[in-house]
Amino acid sequence: MYKRYKHLSLIIALMIIALSLIGCTNKKTDNGDGLDNSAPNESSLSIEDDFGNKVSFDKAPERIISLAPSNTEILFALGLGDKVVGVTSYDDYPEEVLEVEKIGDFSAINLEKIIELEPDLVIIYGEGNEEENARLKEAGIPVVGFEPESIDEIIDTINKIAKITGKTAEADSLTNSMMEKRDEIVNKVKGSPKVRVFYEIWHDPLMAAGPGSFMDQLIELAGGENIAKDAQDEYPQFDLEQLVERDPEVYLTSADMPEKTPEAMMARPGFENISAIKSGQVYVLDPNIVSRPGPRIIEALEIVAEKIHPEIFK
Known part of the structure; x- marks a missing residue:
């Protein structure tokens, strides 16, 4: 992005x-x-x-x-x-x-x-x-x-x-609040088992959030392991065989089109053997929150953390 x-x-x-x-x-x-x-x-x-x-x-x-x-x-x-x-x-x-x-x-x-x-x-x-x-x-x-x-x-x-x-005083207040909330979320998931996560940037061809993307950072901070973290660039193509082999436990994406729903994604051919699909842990997130590099990025972090570790954020 x-x-x-x-x-x-x-x-x-x-x-x-x-x-x-x-x-x-x-x-x-x-x-x-x-x-x-x-x-x-x-x-x-x-x-x-x-x-x-x-x-x-x-x-x-x-x-x-x-x-x-x-x-x-x-x-x-x-x-x-x-x-x-x-x-x-x-x-x-x-x-x-x-x-x-x-x-x-x-x-x-x-x-x-x-x-x-x-x-x-x-x-x-x-x-x-x-x-x-x-x-x-x-x-x-x-x-x-x-x-x-x-x-x-x-x-x-x-x-x-x-x-x-x-507006430096206002910035100090805003950024301090952001960092405090970030640290609070990170501390909540600290010590929890890492969960394998895939973030879909696009579906045809299938593209992932790879290393260096801020979604990669959010996944790691939220206690997840990005299965595309070792890709060659930030937004690599990811074939189905590779996706199934790495078997994400949580599947995330954003609502880039109306027809992208969890149900539609879980019905994709070849996806049926993926752990996230079997458990229903497929989430379509608000793109205006998770895709904008602004003050609500901490809200995005919390949303991602809630999806990866729902047991912590009940």
């Missing part, structure tokens, strides 16, 4: 509503706090994004456009909802965002409308489209992109967005 997801371009169109993500590129390593320490006279409202773009403000932005639901959720969680003047048509949380001006979706944004809204800042997911970014910058609109791939990186993104919007 991230920068290394570009090889899934043939299925992105089908998954976009559920996954709420866009194509990506290689990510720049940050120094941990998001600051450009090489510039001693920088404004305190300064960061470097995940792709080397540096922005600095004399005062906190008053008009912000978000081009990804995850970033929108971060802005609202920081108390910046009244500053958000434009979002994509996929943005649906929190409820207040439904009243915000829509400026397109991931496949096509309305640049003219964005410029017309006169934002002080545009926040994108990933590196974005080079031509669109150039047009926005020509119009004098700063653009920053973030592509977190783990809980720690999501927290770092929250802190960076907070730093340029003057």
Whole structure:
């Protein structure tokens, strides 16, 4: 679901509503706090994004456009909802965002409308489209992109967005709460037997959440063992023979299409001998929670943990 997801371009169109993500590129390593320490006279409202773009403000932005639901959720969680003047048509949380001006979706944004809204800042997911970014910058609109791939990186993104919007105190409260809840969940499952888990990214061809994906991290933190953890990339194809051989005890996926139900999945040819199918431990999760790298990622962790270890979360 991230920068290394570009090889899934043939299925992105089908998954976009559920996954709420866009194509990506290689990510720049940050120094941990998001600051450009090489510039001693920088404004305190300064960061470097995940792709080397540096922005600095004399005062906190008053008009912000978000081009990804995850970033929108971060802005609202920081108390910046009244500053958000434009979002994509996929943005649906929190409820207040439904009243915000829509400026397109991931496949096509309305640049003219964005410029017309006169934002002080545009926040994108990933590196974005080079031509669109150039047009926005020509119009004098700063653009920053973030592509977190783990809980720690999501927290770092929250802190960076907070730093340029003057919301560092709110970010401290939010991220501390997230980390406390994460630790609480991890401690609950500590010492429990590892449960074999498969997370289905796509069904035709069958694709898994492999090593380096944040779902891989969630499974491990939740006391599971990702049966695709030794794959060659983050989102590998997984053939049926391999799936049956590794025999997951819990089968997870997200609702990327209406017809994907536990019953339909359990009726798939060849699946009948899988332990998760036999026991009925097949779960279709809310994609808006488990697929968005924002503040609700801890809620996603708890959901995954409940499915893997229901005996602990009764």
